[in-house]
Amino acid sequence: MCLAVPGKVLSTTDGILRTGRVAFGGIVKEVCLAYVPEAEVGDYVIVHVGFAISRMDEAEAARTLAYLTEMGELAEIAGEEP
Amino acid sequence: MKYVDEYRDADAARRYAEAIRKIVTRPWSLMEVCGGQTHTIVRFGIDELLPPEVTLIHGPGCPVCVTPVEIIDQSLAIASRPEVIFCSFGDMLRVPGTERDLLSVKANGGDVRIVYSPMDALAIAEKSPDREVVFFAVGFETTAPANAMAACQARLRGVSNFSLLVSHVLVPPAIEAILSSPACCVNGFLAAGHVCTIMGVEEYRPLAARYRVPIVVTGFEPIDLLQGIAMCLRQLEEGRAEVENQYGRVVRAAGNAPAQAMIREVFEVVVREWRGIGSIPASGLALRPAFAAHDASRKFGLTEIGARESPECASGLVLQGLLKPLQCPAFRTRCTPDSPLGATMVSPEGACAAYYKYRRLEAS
Numbered sequence A: 001m002c003l004a005v006p007g008k009v010l011s012t013t014d015g016i017l018r019t020g021r022v023a024f025g026g027i028v029k030e031v032c033l034a035y036v037p038e039a040e041v042g043d044y045v046i047v048h049v050g051f052a053i054s055r056m057d058e059a060e061a062a063r064t065l066a067y068l069t070e071m072g073e074l075a076e077i078a079g080e081e082p
Numbered sequence B: 001m002k003y004v005d006e007y008r009d010a011d012a013a014r015r016y017a018e019a020i021r022k023i024v025t026r027p028w029s030l031m032e033v034c035g036g037q038t039h040t041i042v043r044f045g046i047d048e049l050l051p052p053e054v055t056l057i058h059g060p061g062c063p064v065c066v067t068p069v070e071i072i073d074q075s076l077a078i079a080s081r082p083e084v085i086f087c088s089f090g091d092m093l094r095v096p097g098t099e100r101d102l103l104s105v106k107a108n109g110g111d112v113r114i115v116y117s118p119m120d121a122l123a124i125a126e127k128s129p130d131r132e133v134v135f136f137a138v139g140f141e142t143t144a145p146a147n148a149m150a151a152c153q154a155r156l157r158g159v160s161n162f163s164l165l166v167s168h169v170l171v172p173p174a175i176e177a178i179l180s181s182p183a184c185c186v187n188g189f190l191a192a193g194h195v196c197t198i199m200g201v202e203e204y205r206p207l208a209a210r211y212r213v214p215i216v217v218t219g220f221e222p223i224d225l226l227q228g229i230a231m232c233l234r235q236l237e238e239g240r241a242e243v244e245n246q247y248g249r250v251v252r253a254a255g256n257a258p259a260q261a262m263i264r265e266v267f268e269v270v271v272r273e274w275r276g277i278g279s280i281p282a283s284g285l286a287l288r289p290a291f292a293a294h295d296a297s298r299k300f301g302l303t304e305i306g307a308r309e310s311p312e313c314a315s316g317l318v319l320q321g322l323l324k325p326l327q328c329p330a331f332r333t334r335c336t337p338d339s340p341l342g343a344t345m346v347s348p349e350g351a352c353a354a355y356y357k358y359r360r361l362e363a364s
């Protein structure tokens, strides 16, 4: 039940609570955006039980994927030490 | 799908396992706190990719599994009332109470409905003014802002037939309970990324410092977990005990401020009973007195029901990482997901259910 998944914001609507249509692969759901006021159309948000709880940070995402390279280099340097 | 597929890359996973093998020189035990992470680990066989020195211990991080029997029994009593529409997340329906579960209440004519969001339950209440709509508000910090919003909106809109049966739990006090136990054998923690998405990382720093354990905030995909494990092991090998954030694409150091504000407005911190573990001080959330009109346990005035746990179930030990599901004598024999003895066999995030689903062959 703690599942939270990334989806792309397709549109937003300002009402009592700000909501948006968010696409998860092929499925589109109405999601409450009250906790991510900064999220705009085109952004990826993490959604849990109908609420977006975070906006995805693209630069950090790229850094996460680069970590292995960084680690590999460090492991090699460590391995070369006498 | 973007932000999913690239974190499931099998090649990268193998290279991580290789890199981890290079940095490990001694035996280490790491605990992943969150049941969602346990599920990924067992499903993708991440524990089997790791060198033999590294042991993963599955923690208590599944709200379905730790909701006390007393509250399950309360939910059954409320759901059995003819005027009630009882709304719940799907995985609570099979959790065994003392004698039965929500599914059997439903089979006997109770109006029990599965909802995706607490806001769906609120919408049902607005559409059914002649019924009492009760939402089973369980969860960790991740779910608290959603449930708080439902309570807040119910009060604002005057939806007097909507109430919540609250059994919220908090992660840091549970980590502290594990660390302060004399039986504790955990060297480092992978903290639950989505809990920290809400609360941020600061509350883990005193724990890391006091108990000298590294705590790495970690995501939920295979690459996230391998990376979190690698970061944790690196700290251990280098003799560091810091809080690091592997899941930076989602978790900000300060967490989500509007969500925290909503939690504070609606909930107060209370002592909470954890199923199988016992009572932990300041480890739960309950509705503030201002929301008493929407508090199902007050509304339906239920007190002691005399709840009982199956004497055979060892889930308390499983939840504390002291026993693996395969070591429980009832596992796969008298206890299966279709007829669970304990809550850890019910939720897909429960350790027993994850082992049942993905570890059939090697079970002895």
Ligand code: SF4
Residues within 6 Å of the ligand: B312, B313, B314, B315, B316, B318, B325, B328, B329, B330, B331, B332, B335, B336, B340, B341, B342, B343, B344, B345, B352
């Ligand atoms: S296998 Fe079943 S009986 Fe054994 S600890 Fe897990 S839930 Fe309890």
